[in-house]
Amino acid sequence: AQTVTQSQPEMSVQEAETVTLSCTYDTSESNYYLFWYKQPPSRQMILVIRQEAYKQQNATENRFSVNFQKAAKSFSLKISDSQLGDTAMYFCAFMISGGSEKLVFGKGTKLTVNP
């Protein structure tokens, strides 16, 4: 079974600084997708960034980028120029390619951006 581990239950960062959230996963599959979702206090789940395992190039979306290390099964999220609106729970998630499209989530990291 696939598992996703987020080892940092809580983190904080000062506004405008950079923060990195960690995620590791365990799978025997070679083709899969990885995601980071953001859940602000409003409760809405928002897709932040997506990575295809067969692509070596790390995905980026504006201030958000990932460091994908396939051999190490690591998928960290870097947030640059942190903003107050980045305060949220962040979930790392995994999905096998060509399977049932079941999304397996980590337990989340609560990020607080301080002014």
Add this chain to the structure above:
Amino acid sequence: DTAVSQTPKYLVTQMGNDKSIKCEQNLGHDTMYWYKQDSKKFLKIMFSYNNKELIINETVPNRFSPKSPDKAHLNLHINSLELGDSAVYFCASSRGGQSYGYTFGSGTRLTVV
């Protein structure tokens, strides 16, 4: 126009009651899901339907029954509610194929008293 809409957003009910949560998506997606988020914020899949066919049925008490009248709707009916059913329930949908991830509804906070 809301892409994935759930109703109600909040539901407070007594133990033993039966309740339903409705979900509709207007994205044309083929697959819909129900996830449960517990008090520690952990998200776990309950069910998924692809074009009205049940694909995933995780270890969920049979008091929970999903119903998909068409591929745009996936409702969740819960019988004989228990205190432990209190959680946030999310509906989601996905396009399938290239796995672009899910589009989630805004969640339904269910409180059983």
